[in-house]
Amino acid sequence: MSLTSEFGTVDRLPPKPYVREGLRLEALSMLREQDIRTTEKEPKWARVLPPDGVFGFQFNIDFHPTRREYLAEDRNGPWQYVHTPARGWHTDTDRALFPLRGLVPVAMDGLIGGGKNIGVSSVVQSALRLHGQMMHVGQAGGTLAWLCLRDGRQPRAVAGDLARVRELQQKLLRGIGGPGVLIWPWHDVDPDAGYFEAANALALRGVWTPEAGSVFFQPGKVLTRRELAKALVKLHRASGLAKAWPVQEQPLYQDVAKDDQDCSFIEAMVTWVNSSLQRRSFVRMKSPPRARCMIG
Structure with a gap:
């Protein structure tokens, strides 16, 4: 863990730092563990399903151990990991929606969250860190930027305008030349299905209320x-x-x-x-x- 000359730099540091997780936004909406955790072992729907959702997700809360406990006085000897209290890994997480407001900072103009720098708690970040999820963050942020530039409005103004939120959701659902983004996390809705956009939009707008105990849309019902x-x-x-x-x-x-x-x-x-x-x-x-x- 010392400095090295292998990079060929004057300060003996890497030319580009590796930052696994940067600072998170103080966003208009901060998604918390209480919002996505279930009370049952079998994942169903999250407690909070925001109407301004821009993509759906479901992954285990996977907060890695942060401390060691040595089993003998010799610190070169065996040890076991120790979880920080109230932080660990779990399988009981629900199908959730990430809100558009989670990309928008409370105060700063002209800034949209991206990657892992979004409005979530550190615990939720452990369930929202996969490559596919980060692609969805980029798609949502890029679409929001396009809409802001088109209308000459700040991201906060768009997030507070329901008509524009619906337009943004429709753009994400429809995609460009192919399947769009699954916003409502149905288990059986294929992006290539003809009813994909309708199944998502009807749930987002509260027209079709999913059954509490089922994550299936059941198109043939x-x-x-x-x-x-x-x-x-x-x-x-x-x-x-x-x-x-x-x-x-x-x-x-x-x-x-x-x-x-x-x-x-x-x-x-x-x-x-x-x-x-x-x-x-x-x-x-x-x-x-x-x-x-x-x-x-």
Whole structure:
């Protein structure tokens, strides 16, 4: 561990320093261990799934041992590693999203985080350090830089503008000449699938709510009428087409009571789409409304 002449430099130091991990940003959003850890051994969804996510990830918290404990007085003898309290390696981490705000510093203008210099705690950094993840950081940061230059806006202004955040997410999902970035960490959504962009965007916008106990999108699943009603109404509202929630004095259907948790979605679907869809029985309705009725 001494200086050496093998580099051919005057100060006997390497011409380029190797920095494995630099300083992390004080970002608008700092992703913490509490945000990505699960309470179960089988990874599901992270506790925090930010709506401004720019890529999905899941990897073990892998904080290496930082201290040694010698087993004898001789420090050249055997030893065992010791973990810093509350820091170790675990397998119980969830599928998480990295937020756009994690690339943007709190105060400095014109700066976007890159590589490992992003808004995370040191523990989360141990789960967000792989080469593929760093490529996603670069893709997100580069797309943010492009949008800032195009519109003449600071990164903080873009991060605070939901319409621009959605545009940035769409650019990442769509890609250029090929598959885009998986933002919502579905287990069974292939980047080459025709529904790739829709599966990601619907989850990001809260239109399609994943099941708490499943990380599968299940593209071939047959929807129930209730599931379709909730998805279409949420899509209608996310598209800015919906007005006030309809208020009905009497239930529209004999088999959907007013205290039914899905009643408001079912009645809104019928009211906003086409009242001719109404029948005495919701379950026995002959044909479900089509999605195109809701979005134009």
